[in-house]
Amino acid sequence: MKVIQLHNNNTALLKKAAKNDREAQHELYKVHAPKMLSICRYYIKDIQNAESVMLNGFFKAFTNLKNFKHQGSFEGWLRKIMVRESISFIRQQKNVEFSIEDVTIPQDHSNNINTEIEVAQIQQLIDDLPEGYKMVFVMYAIEGYKHFEIAEMLNVSEGTSKSQLFKARQMLQKKIKELNKTSYGTN
Amino acid sequence: MAPIKFEDKLKDKLENRTLEPSSDAWNTLAERLDKEDKTKYNTRFWWLGIAASIVGVILITTQFYKNTEDVKELPIVVETETNTQSNPKLNTDAVAIEDIITNSENEKVDLANTTEITSETEQNTMELPKQELKENAKLQLKEQKEVVASLEKSKEDIKDNKLVKVMSLEDIKIKEVVAEIQQLSAGGESSVTNKEIDSLLKQAQREILKQRIYNETTKTVDANALLQDVEVELDQSFRDKVFEALKSSYNSVKTAVVERRN
Numbered sequence: 001m002k003v004i005q006l007h008n009n010n011t012a013l014l015k016k017a018a019k020n021d022r023e024a025q026h027e028l029y030k031v032h033a034p035k036m037l038s039i040c041r042y043y044i045k046d047i048q049n050a051e052s053v054m055l056n057g058f059f060k061a062f063t064n065l066k067n068f069k070h071q072g073s074f075e076g077w078l079r080k081i082m083v084r085e086s087i088s089f090i091r092q093q094k095n096v097e098f099s100i101e102d103v104t105i106p107q108d109h110s111n112n113i114n115t116e117i118e119v120a121q122i123q124q125l126i127d128d129l130p131e132g133y134k135m136v137f138v139m140y141a142i143e144g145y146k147h148f149e150i151a152e153m154l155n156v157s158e159g160t161s162k163s164q165l166f167k168a169r170q171m172l173q174k175k176i177k178e179l180n181k182t183s184y185g186t187n
Numbered sequence: 188m189a190p191i192k193f194e195d196k197l198k199d200k201l202e203n204r205t206l207e208p209s210s211d212a213w214n215t216l217a218e219r220l221d222k223e224d225k226t227k228y229n230t231r232f233w234w235l236g237i238a239a240s241i242v243g244v245i246l247i248t249t250q251f252y253k254n255t256e257d258v259k260e261l262p263i264v265v266e267t268e269t270n271t272q273s274n275p276k277l278n279t280d281a282v283a284i285e286d287i288i289t290n291s292e293n294e295k296v297d298l299a300n301t302t303e304i305t306s307e308t309e310q311n312t313m314e315l316p317k318q319e320l321k322e323n324a325k326l327q328l329k330e331q332k333e334v335v336a337s338l339e340k341s342k343e344d345i346k347d348n349k350l351v352k353v354m355s356l357e358d359i360k361i362k363e364v365v366a367e368i369q370q371l372s373a374g375g376e377s378s379v380t381n382k383e384i385d386s387l388l389k390q391a392q393r394e395i396l397k398q399r400i401y402n403e404t405t406k407t408v409d410a411n412a413l414l415q416d417v418e419v420e421l422d423q424s425f426r427d428k429v430f431e432a433l434k435s436s437y438n439s440v441k442t443a444v445v446e447r448r449n
Contacts, residue, residue, distance in 0.1 A: 020224055022217060029213055034205035041206055051208050055216050063223060119200045141194040142201050169194075176193070 014074060018065040025062050032075060033058070036082050042138045043086035045127045050086075057085040083143060087153065090131055117179065125175050133168035140165050330370065337370075338363060360391040 016024035036057060040050040061068075061081050068077055117125075126134055135154060139145040140161075145153070150161040364387050371383060400412045 020220070022220070025220065026213060026217070029216065033208050033212070037206040037208050038201070038204045042201065047206070050206075051212055054208065055212060055219075058216055059219050059223075062220060119204050122197050122200055142198050173193075 010074065011070065014065065014068065014070070017062060018068070020062075028062075028074075029058060032078055035075070036078060039079060039082045039143075040086050041123065042126065042142060043083075043090060043135060049089065053085050053089045054082060056089075057082040060085070079143075083139065084153070087135060090135065094131055117176070121179065125172055125179075128175065129168055129171060132164050133171060136161050136164035137168035137172070330373070333370075338367065360395055364388060364391050 013024050013027055017028055033054065037047075037051060037054045040054045040057070041047060044050040044053060057078070061078050068074065126138065129137065136150055139150045139153070140147070147158045147161045147165075150156075151158045154161070156164075367387055368384060396412075396416055399409060400416060401408050
């Protein structure tokens with residue numbers, strides 16, 4: 001019962017926001033902004049830039065809220081907007097290069113690594129990745145996009161997406177191992 | 188520690204993360220949204236303005252085209268008017284000519300009558316032989332015919348030479364009347380009577396009035412002159428009626444008095 005009521009409230013709020021009701025928009029912003037800023041931060045190292053990208057995303061979402069068809073969740077729709085905004089921001093800032101190398105990708109990519117690391121450390125590891133690796137890794141491993149979706153969004157081939165992901169993983173494993181070594185060393 | 192998928196752990200940890208935006212982030216977003224609303228409103232206003240101006244332009248052009256169509260039609264109307272105007276001119280000319288001819292014919296008749304009268308008076312007073320009288324009458328008729336012919340000729344000449352423009356109508360009429368009287372008097376003093384002169388003068392007056400009312404050069408009818416003429420006619424008719432009434436009443440009184448005496 002509570003879920004239905006929440007859904008009804010959410011749709012009412014969205015309808016109000018679509019009619020440029022600033023309070024409703026503010027409510028939606030307050031609910032979703034922290035999560036959306038976190039998503040933008042996956043891709044963008046600088047928090048201020050991430051925030052401005054998030055605001056751009058919200059602006060586009062609110063101005064195009066009439067086009068939202070209520071088929072999926074608003075959060076999912078907003079998330080997609082944020083990812084696209086982040087990618088376009090990175091592309092505007094730098095010329096992102098995707099190395100086109102034929103890499104034999106192993107099928108099982110599970111790793112038995114000690115993952116007792118903090119979120120900040122994870123973010124640091126991701127931030128240190130080259131832009132191409134980072135985008136593909138975040139989109140695949142965290143956002144849950146498929147390779148063909150990534151290829152379409154980044155305007156690259158599926159093979160490139162896969163190879164970028166493999167390289168990103170290799171780099172991350174290496175870095176985590178180094179991190180573990182130093183942490184163990186310190187301890 | 189059980190080995191777990193590294194990526195899943197990363198995902199879980201990152202998914203649970205939330206980052207609080209700066210305090211004035213919403214204000215900047217709200218400002219941007221307000222600006223967008225204004226621009227939308229402005230664009231809407233502009234579109235409305237453009238639509239209104241388009242409608243206005245369409246209306247004006249339609250009005251303009253309507254007017255131009257009217258203007259285009261006007262020349263046709265004017266042409267017809269010119270035709271109608273030219274026709275009356277012709278008609279009036281024709282009427283004038285006809286009038287002249289009929290008048291001259293009337294004159295002929297009048298003159299014939301007068302010649303008869305004069306011949307009768309001559310018979311009574313001078314007691315001339317019948318043959319002489321006949322000859323005289325014939326001569327007079329001939330002369331009158333010549334006079335009429337000459338009149339017609341002179342009128343035509345005047346018309347042809349467009350002397351009308353140079354000379355005033357009144358002068359022409361005076362000259363015509365004088366010429367007629369002179370020609371009549373040339374036939375014999377006794378033949379020219381006051382009646383004839385009056386009839387000639389009346390004719391001339393009528394023609395002058397006609398000319399005053401209808402100006403051939405400008406092809407216009409003088410409204411004031413026409414009104415005056417009508418008023419005069421009305422006055423005259425009224426006066427005549429009064430006189431007739433008085434006359435009839437006087438006659439009835441007269442007969443009554445006579446009968447009473449008897």
